Amino acid sequence: MNKFKNINYPVFGLHKKPYNISYDHNKIYVIRAMNSHKETVDDKSFEGDYFARLIQITTRLKFDCTCSNLQQLIFENPKWLMDANANPVDLSNSLKCKVIKRKINKTKQNLVWFNSISYPFTIPTNEILDLKEDIYAIMVQVDNEWFIKSFTDDNKPVRNWMIL
Numbered sequence: 001m002n003k004f005k006n007i008n009y010p011v012f013g014l015h016k017k018p019y020n021i022s023y024d025h026n027k028i029y030v031i032r033a034m035n036s037h038k039e040t041v042d043d044k045s046f047e048g049d050y051f052a053r054l055i056q057i058t059t060r061l062k063f064d065c066t067c068s069n070l071q072q073l074i075f076e077n078p079k080w081l082m083d084a085n086a087n088p089v090d091l092s093n094s095l096k097c098k099v100i101k102r103k104i105n106k107t108k109q110n111l112v113w114f115n116s117i118s119y120p121f122t123i124p125t126n127e128i129l130d131l132k133e134d135i136y137a138i139m140v141q142v143d144n145e146w147f148i149k150s151f152t153d154d155n156k157p158v159r160n161w162m163i164l
Contacts, residue, residue, distance in 0.1 A: 004070055004073065004143075007089055010067060012082050013064060013076065017079040021088060026043055028042040029041060041060070042082065053086075063081075074140060074148075075150075077164070095163070096162075100138075102115050104132070104135050108120075110124070134153060136151065138158060142164075
């Protein structure tokens with residue numbers, strides 16, 4: 001089963017899975033490490049959707065990342081997150097993905113084309129990209145769609161599989 005299924009974006013992630021997650025009538029808490037304090041992740045006594053509730057919580061958990069789509073989620077690689085519907089998602093379990101490495105063919109604004117792939121990939125930036133053509137992307141396949149995992153200047157072959 002794909003660990004990225006049924007996630008509603010945007011998501012708010014932690015790079016390390018919390019030590020403990022607890023719930024009471026209105027709130028969700030996490031304890032990041034064995035000796036750390038309880039931090040509020042959600043308080044359903046506030047009005048609005050999860051994002052609106054986050055803004056209203058005065059002392060809350062500070063997330064490591066925010067991702068608006070699956071590409072950003074794969075690139076950022078959090079191990080635990082809360083999705084837009086305030087559903088906790090454990091991403092610490094492994095997912096075996098097919099991997100390829102492709103050389104950059106051309107760039108235009110924030111679009112990047114790679115050898116042997118006919119469509120461009122959008123890089124989430126407002127900058128005009130000037131990536132040299134001796135740069136490669138390591139890409140992973142999730143549900144028959146390719147996503148950029150990382151960039152490298154190393155042209156050595158990659159393994160056929162990667163664990164996310």
